Amino acid sequence: MADTIQVTLPDGKVISPPKGINLGELAKSIAISLGKKAIGAVVDGEVKDLHSGLEKDAKVKFVTEADPEALDIVRHSSAHLLAQAVKRLWPEARFGVGPVIENGFYYDMEIPKQLEPEDLEKIEAEMKAASGADFPLKRATMARTAALQWAEERKDPYKRELISDLPADATISFYTQGEFTDLCTGPHVPSTGRLKHFKLLSIAGAYWRGDEKRPMLQRIYGTAFLDAKALEAHLKAIEEAAKRDHRKLGKDLGYFMFHPLAPASPFFLPKGAFLYNALVSYLRGLYAEFGYQEVVTPQIFSSELFKISGHYDNYKENMYFTEIEEREFGVKPMNCPAHALMFGARGRSYRELPLRFADFGRLHRYERSGVVAGLTRVRTFAQDDGHIFMGEEQIGEEIENCFALQQRIYKDLGLSAPTILVGTRPEKSVGSDDLWQRAESTLLAQLERLGQTYKVNPGDGAFYGPKIDFQVRDAIGRMWQLSTFQLDFNMGLRFDLHYNAKDGTQKRPVVVHRAMLGSLERFIGVYLEHVAGNLPLWLAPVQAKVLTVMEDVVPHARGVVAQLAAAGFRVELDDRSDKISAKIRDGALEKVPYLLVIGARERDSGAVAVRERGGGDQGAVPFAQMLERLQREVAERR
């Protein structure tokens, strides 16, 4: 019995199948039903498909549709099904890679025909046919030379490149389904009949291996699920996401607009400008509390400044320049150089440190035309920017102070805890290895000390120093970078900044660049999506609308509006000669937090009939009580 192995199942049971048994047979041997349901298996923590053989003792857990791993397997196999369908329709097609992504899969390919949306239907139909044929997916391995020859025969330079890039000792495996074979490590479903609930979503261009110097392939995005219901739900979720797209909300609610004569540059309409300014004044309140001093700095500087700061060498392609009196000037893309000038304008004492400058200055950055989008990627924006000048020994405390401020803001705004990413030295950068080394280790030490969990993104730092980026997942599930803390040992050096230390020596200040909301523009975009346009009372441009039931009560309603306005609330009156239901509908579509209905009854009793956003009629509430409720809610920032 030397040729059996010990297999431990999830329930702790140990069985002894023959060595080399493939997982599909093993599943069947445990239970016929398991043999039918199994899609793959997790062997010692690694996902395998049912064709894999077992050569040694292992822990095996079969993956059925109930397991989370199943979805990835189905999606990966769906990508193969897509490729098979494309190959049937366009035999000349050459294939790049076809991985699983967060909500589905894609496949990059070179096809002589430029794909159009209608082609997706044709491809889908072909995929259904291949699924109906229920081809088993057979795994085979090939020696490197045979594999390369395979790619050669198919005249597929992409697969060839993929094969030659595989490590010398790699097992090169292929999967065959019917007439179609693809290079792949797997795992896959046992047969194409398992793939029924898929949908092709879009066509896009994608550079081969993400390199813009290499050919652009056509990429087809799709998604697949284990059952029709889940697919339906996902497609529905995509639709719902589109409804809370900030570009749509911004337009519908009259918050901001764009114009072709200022591409990628938002115009904040009165209501949007209110929100913008409300955020700024909220931050100003916190700045007083957290020891910041706000400054106002120029927009345009001689290029000399950017040569000193390093932007001229490292950031020039993102800057706007102009020439006047034969001197070159640059529009600032960041506030830091201006703050450095202010710090250095006179002698500084250690007693002033940490010196915290805050600046809501407008920044301009040239962004390539294809990358701009709504408010989340624009060419002009303001940050809730700040630079902290300090002694090296103050870094820890200051980073901690930054975290405290950030947590306060996120709490007030109802944002969830962000994902933390540490960016280290990029290729294009200023400063010595030693400075970078020190800056990076200081940041990491702080994160450790504060017990924050984080991931490191090598090479993702700013050109002047390493950074901590904070990403927030919005309600739709996309990640956005908002806050950023950046450590800078270089600015002091470049601008030759110094201060008189306690011991009488001249010392170099260290600088922290930090933004809490990041760019106000991006923040507003993300936040609008986060709340689906339902701004909390304290930020809503219109907090309440008074709606009149009939003409007789209009004078009284005016009085109510005046009282609310006198109490500092932003109120509108809807006294149109429309039915109350129509006014309610309009107010609801405007996402106004409170609709206050006034008819004869309310007038006579000094009340308002309250309707809270998203809810129904709450009945009459005495006016004084309502006023108090509004005041409380604003104070609590609900």
Add this chain to the structure above:
RNA sequence: GCUGCUGUGGCUCAGAGGUAGAGCACGUCCUUGGUAAGGACGAGGCCGCGGGUUCAAUUCCCGCCAGCAGCUCCA
């Protein structure tokens, strides 16, 4: 920047080689109605911009601009 798609009244969108339509919004009038659309009438369009083809272009072709989905790049 690259690939593809799109561009028609304020908004959402039809339409066709013979210079335009719907719904909503808007205005006026009627209606004063109690919790998500009352009625009638009316006004409003360089059919993104510039070339070309054609007797005729908003429609077909080319270029540009802008937007959208991605790629690449970033708050």
